[in-house]
Amino acid sequence: MRIELCWPLTLFAPAKLNLGLEVIGRRPDGYHEVVTILQTVSLFDRIELTPSAGLEYQPPPGIADDLVARALDELSRRGIEIAARIRLDKQIPIAAGLGGGSSDAGTLLGALAIAGVPRALIDEIASGLGSDVPFFVRGGTALATGRGTELEPLPTSSGWFVVVVPRLHLPDKTRRLYQALEPGDFSDGSATRAQAERLRQGLPLDPELVRNPFIRALEAYPEVRQAAEALREAGAHWIWPTGAGPALFAVTGDFSSARDVARLVPPVTRAFVCTTVSGRINDERVRRFVHIRG
Incomplete structure (x- = not known):
């Protein structure tokens, strides 16, 4: 499967707030059981994609574990070819609890799902990247339970x-x-x-x-x-x-x-x-x- 761009495209990757976060206890798998409400807000990283013969991506400086690079590697491993030059413009502060790295990966994966990449494949890759990434595939408002990946969409209220x-x-x-x-x-x-x-x-x-x-x-x-x-x-x-x-x-x-x-x-x-x-x-x-x- 080959993803091609008709024109340059900018994706907006929103930060998130936890509108309540409770930790229940430690799970047998080593994670913690949580109950939290995740909410995307209007502070954005930008993912800029331009047409290219093949995939070109260079992680921004200062990011030790770039989830976009990991997502692209997983897509390639599963036969998804992306013909685009990708540039990540970071505006969300790093390692602050705002989910910027997870949003970058989840937003890109969510865009590919809308374009036609099978949703089951997107969800599998997102779950393997981190607890918050599946939420950012769709964004909005969600009640997250388990280790944070069991999601129930909720109505988004103004705030x-x-x-x-x-x-x-x-x-x-x-x-x-x-x-x-x-x-x-x-x-x-x-x-x-x-x-x-x-x-x-x-x-x-x-x-x-x-x-x-x-x-x-x-x-x-x-x-x-x-x-x-x-x-x-x-x-x-x-x-x-x-x-x-x-x-x-x-x-x-x-x-x-x-x-x-x-x-x-x-x-x-x-x-x-x-x-x-x-x-x-x-x-x-x-x-x-x-x-x-x-």
Whole structure:
């Protein structure tokens, strides 16, 4: 199977927030059992594809484990030939809990599924790349359970957030923070499931139902404490990590409130104003620009 482009194509790969994340306990396979709501938001990496005789891709500098390169390798191994020059423009901060690498791979795989690559093959590759990658194949809003790959799509409600990214680098971050969890950090998932039920009913996000057990371990780092304090001083009330952090997000009522909070955050901390983004944002352009042979 050969994927060809009719014209240049830009895919938008959105960041995600965890609108509630509860860890139930450790699974027999070594992963942790989680209940979380994943939500794509309007902070994007861009994947730029231009027609080419064959596949050309060079991973951006500074990425130790490039999931796009791994996805392309898996596609090639299964006989999927992509005739395109691919360039990845990174805007989502790396290793911050915002899912940028997973989104890049999932967005590309999702575009190929829309173009006609068998969905079962796409889902198999996505699952093998990482827990968040299957979610990004479709994006939008989903309740994720198990190790984060069992997905139930949910309605996307409107919402505005301020995301701040402390200037903190934690090598092997996810493993370290999961290891730092204590018995009191575990819960039964009921708050996040209640939030999911609100979304099913078309109700807005309830900030009081948001949970994330990593906040305790993250607050041991002064950079995280300072970022949280900056948000509070700017007027934010509901502040949580996304994923295992260290990025934090504040729930706000509307764009104006989010903008005002972001303007008051000191420039030493990166701040982004984001809104919720529904799934399949690239589908229409993919259908018009991509052609499959074989």
